[in-house]
Amino acid sequence: MGMWSIQHSLLRIHHSVQKVANMCDVHTWKCQRVGKWLKRAGFPQYVQSFTQEHRIDGMALLSLTEMDLRSPPLELKVLGDIKRLMLAIRKLQRENQYHLAITQRLENGTRLRHREFMQGNGSDFAESDGFTHSDDSSSENRVYIPTFKPEIWKTVISFLYVFLVFLVTAFVMVIVHDRVPDREKFPPLPDLFLDSVPRIPWAFVMCEITGLVLCAIWCIVLLLHKHRFILMRRMFALTGTVFMLRCLTMLMTSLSVPGDHLECSGKLYGDFWTRLHRAFVIWSGLGMTLTGVHTCGDYMFSGHTVVLTLLNHFITEYTPRNMYTLHISSWVMNLFGIFFILAAHEHYSIDVFIAFYISSRLFLYYHTLANNRVLKHGDKDRTRAWFPLFSFFESEVDGIVPNEYEWPFPIPSIFMENEENDM
Structure with a gap:
């Protein structure tokens, strides 16, 4: 009985952490997860249209605008639903600015400028050694995506x-x-x-x-x-x-x-x-x-x-x-x-x-x-001379570290299945 209580408590903690983590991981949602979010937000009538007819996953959800909701192919008819749903989507967008920034840059296919940086949990981007390429392999379509190695x-x-x-x-x-x-x-x-x-x-x-x-x-x-x-x-x-x-x-x-x-x-x-x-x-x-x-x-x-x-x-x-x-x-x-x-x-x-x-x-x-990558890499020699520890510890950290969370311990699969059913 005592062991079951401990496992149940761990599961509840894990579930709470996942709720916090999900606020910053909408970009990883599948269509089914978007449907569950729509139900919890009070829009069950749109689940089939979003998830089955138009296959809207987390990334697509973050990129929706009010115009997308009004116009075909979604073409929502109820004005109150459009406004309320857009408010809920904007809340998700604010909580996921970091990944939304990358998505928008990849869709535009333009190089990120030195002075562009997101507010909140966003990131500061600049030209560097590593780039992610869009379908067009030209240099103008290279986009730098920051990495955060644990080291x-x-x-x-x-x-x-x-x-x-x-x-x-x-x-x-x-x-x-x-x-x-x-x-x-x-x-x-x-x-x-x-x-x-x-x-x-x-x-x-x-x-x-x-x-x-x-x-x-x-x-x-x-x-x-x-x-x-x-x-x-x-x-x-x-x-x-x-x-x-x-x-x-x-x-x-x-x-x-x-x-x-x-x-x-x-x-x-x-x-x-x-x-x-x-x-x-x-x-x-x-x-x-x-x-x-x-x-x-x-x-x-x-x-x-x-x-x-x-x-x-x-x-x-x-x-x-x-x-x-x-x-x-x-x-x-x-x-x-x-x-x-x-x-x-x-x-x-x-x-x-x-x-x-x-x-x-x-x-x-x-x-x-x-x-700020511009400040960090603008004069590397001076930074190394005046701040050697900083240059050493931060050499592989690009931009603002996003506030993403995870449960660090493995959870038995039987409990994970119960959690998915609860969601």
Whole structure:
């Protein structure tokens, strides 16, 4: 009985994922699937005409216009049905702009220009090495179609990169601890927020709980996203780069602690092996107070803010645009997490502001380059010199990664048959 319940739950999850995935995979629908969609949309009277008489599949459905519905051979007679059906089709078109763009370009048989790019989940196209040819083999009818190779080996390298950066960060935090200014000589610096808001002892724990919730959401997105390896690679690359920058800023300048509640005494880890052991403790606990890690001296800039901000941006970027509740919740958790950091008096306000600004700007700058082939390939030598990691990780990624989803685990055929019957 218990095994059946687990399989039934997995089937329901798979069915839910398929519903989300189908929003972005209309181009793969067969005529039978179009008929089922017409019935659910409230137009069963047109199923035979669409699917049997005119063999309209997913691609054909996405390319329909109101004129197609009005004129022969479809020639719908009821004005209200025409308007309502067109609204439903336009909704599908908005959710499938990426594949619709390719279909339209292939039908037109024209070369895509550098500056053409779709909104939402569309893509930016430009001339490149690979082309798909239409029936006419002339150069003017070549159309570039972007590809998204998983390149798992690059994802492994990006993981090793962020793994190494976290080790270096933990060791730098130990070094910085030994350089913490004496509070007797260097009291906390004046801060507009910290001087105005009393300290809330439990706020920092709430910040970390908020971060764990965002992390759980992001893991679910990664699990279900069709291009999960590209997403992981970008997450590791951006996180490692921001934390490497954080290491440099911590080494350059040591600030006095922001509150008297932080019991910091310098020169506790003078021996190299003692430092190494302490760095391992910080690294293994991910620098979180929830895991028993307590540090001081790493106040340039806030690592917790970096993690919260990057998780928020990745969640909102790689989930469907119509998931407004999820996106608003993600931003609220990001901002509340930042507030909790300040309310706990664990960082100066400038630390949090700089961390948020650097993380968000680097995320947007990285994705602007990645999504726009003109910017990425316009000056390859300069891009390789200034952004070697970007050039390496994104060399085989063309345009905006479409938000397509799939259930990653195999489902027994008997359950798949039941699902098809339910549809």
